Amino acid sequence: MxxxxxxxxxxxxxxxxxxxxxxxxxxxxxxxxxxxxxxxxxxxxxxxxxxxxxxxxxxxxxxxxxxxxxxxxxxxxxxxxxxxxxxxxxxxxxxxxxxxxxxxxxxxxxxxxTVLFAPEDLALVKGDPGERRRFLDELVTARSPRMAGVRSDYDRVLRQRNTLLKTAATARRHGGGSGGGALATLDVWDQHLAGAGAELLAHRTSLVAALGPLADKAYERLAPGGGPVVLEYRSPVEGGTREELYEGLLAALSRARRQEIERGVTLVGPHRDDLVLRLGELPAKGYASHGESWSCALALRLASYDLLRGEGNxxxxxxxxxxxxxxxxxxxxxxxxxxxxxxxxxxxxxxxxxxxxxxxxxxxxxxxxxxxx
CATH class of the missing domain: 3.40.50.300 (P-loop containing nucleotide triphosphate hydrolases)
Incomplete structure (x- = not known):
């Protein structure tokens, strides 16, 4: 193409x-x-x-x-x-x-x-988790364009759920009780969040499993003898199947509910996860040199390129x-x-x-x- x-x-x-x-x-x-x-x-x-x-x-x-x-x-x-x-x-x-x-x-x-590498990609190694989540989600969507709709659904539900939690938190701080009116539909929104979130989690974890060996191979070719590079998807929710991820998200939301109501924000879900990059035994963020960080970022992009190319287009x-x-x-x-x-x-x-x-x-x-x- x-x-x-x-x-x-x-x-x-x-x-x-x-x-x-x-x-x-x-x-x-x-x-x-x-x-x-x-x-x-x-x-x-x-x-x-x-x-x-x-x-x-x-x-x-x-x-x-x-x-x-x-x-x-x-x-x-x-x-x-x-x-x-x-x-x-x-x-x-x-x-x-x-x-x-x-x-x-x-x-x-x-x-x-496209696979695009630019100076901004140094943030994939040195930046906040949001940079790495965006990298994963763009690649997930490149592999499966329908995931754009799933991501949109997840973001919409997350905004609605955060609005409910913020309303409840404000009511509690101002002596308006527990904010029960705002929380009446929270269980329903939990199910919507877990549904879209489980699908996104399943695609992300599958992607990381496929990307890891390719990233390690690319790093070795860019900086011989400098690896290995290991990718680890970090989430409090574990599970192999989409159903297991759905149940895991629901359980995690239930455990976090009291803290979420206090803070007025959703604390569990794919929007809080991270992709951890390891260089040898140490995390690349904070330990890799400038040159090693560049090679890690390049390896991620080259691995993306090899993955998409291997899938046909x-x-x-x-x-x-x-x-x-x-x-x-x-x-x-x-x-x-x-x-x-x-x-x-x-x-x-x-x-x-x-x-x-x-x-x-x-x-x-x-x-x-x-x-x-």
Whole structure:
């Protein structure tokens, strides 16, 4: 699978831009701040309905415009599809496939798959658990696009449940009794939370089991002799089947209820779990060096790439300003690992940052223009 054409309207810094793309390696080269990352960010948005740089759509719309449009032509084998996403901050986004009637944006998920590595990915090792949960959930959705709906359901139930708990906590603090009115339906919301949560947990744990050996292998290839890398999904809820996870979540919610009512927030569920990365016997967070942390983050992304590729639909690999952050050895080893991908998009400030192994199309990016060299 690869993108053959990218078209942007009022997206980030671009009022209008058309970029034809080839299979193989394509590098976008230009000074920082000229819009290189905006191009690959748009490709990533088609795959995840989100940005790796910001948490909302508003910054993606060019200043002075009220919406942005991302279009792409995607080819998989002999099949070609035109995707269009219209970003409307504060309102519902819109989507079309092959100029058909409007579809839900999440219906686009799975047509484009990407694995994107960027400087922000250092947070996968050094950052908060939320960074690692987001990594898992985006990969879960890439493997099974219907999980976007499950994640949406879980988030909706979680917000409702938190509202009930907050109301009860406020009533208790202000002498309004136990907040029983607000809590009357809490058992029902527990069941909804456990239902969506168990499905999400099942997919996450299955993913971590599949990803672990691939991450260890990728780390060994990036930093020979430096491992092993071990991935551990940390959750208070255990179980092998979805039914066991459902019952485990219900039991954990029951145990935590008194504390949740006191604090006014849901304390148990996938939104509180973590992915622990170990390098040898020690957790990578807090113990790994800067270079080791970079290699761990890269290993996670390369493992994701190998996993998706092994499942049949090779993703677009995006390396956003990565090589400038790596020493010469890691730079060359990474280039060797990705050089033969079906489509690899690279951004770099200077041509010298792109390893010679990654020969292919080159675009100069500057002054709002994208020019093929």
């Amino acid at each position: 690869h993108v053959t054409h990218l078209s942007l309207a009022d997206f980030r810094s671009y009022a209008r831009i058309e970029v034809p793309l080839d299979p193989g390696v394509t590098a976008f080269v230009g000074p920082n701040g000229q819009g290189k990352t905006n191009l690959v960010e748009a490709v990533g948005y088609l795959a995840t309905l989100g940005s790796h740089r910001v948490s909302s759509d508003a910054p993606l719309v060019r200043q002075g415009a009220d919406r942005a449009v991302v279009r792409a032509v995607v080819r998989q084998g002999e099949r070609q599809q035109l995707l269009e996403l219209e970003l409307n901050p504060g309102r519902a986004n819109r989507a079309r496939i092959n100029r058909s009637s409007q579809v839900r944006p999440r219906d686009v998920l799975g047509i484009v798959r 090779e993703p677009v690999l995006v390396l956003d300003d990565v090589f400038a952050e790596l020493d010469a050895g890691r730079r060359e080893r990474l280039a060797e690992l990705v050089a033969h991908g079906e489509q690899v998009l690279v951004t770099a400030a200077v041509e010298e940052d792109v390893p010679e192994l990654l020969a292919g199309a080159r675009y100069a990016v500057g002054d709002g223009e994208v020019t093929r060299l």
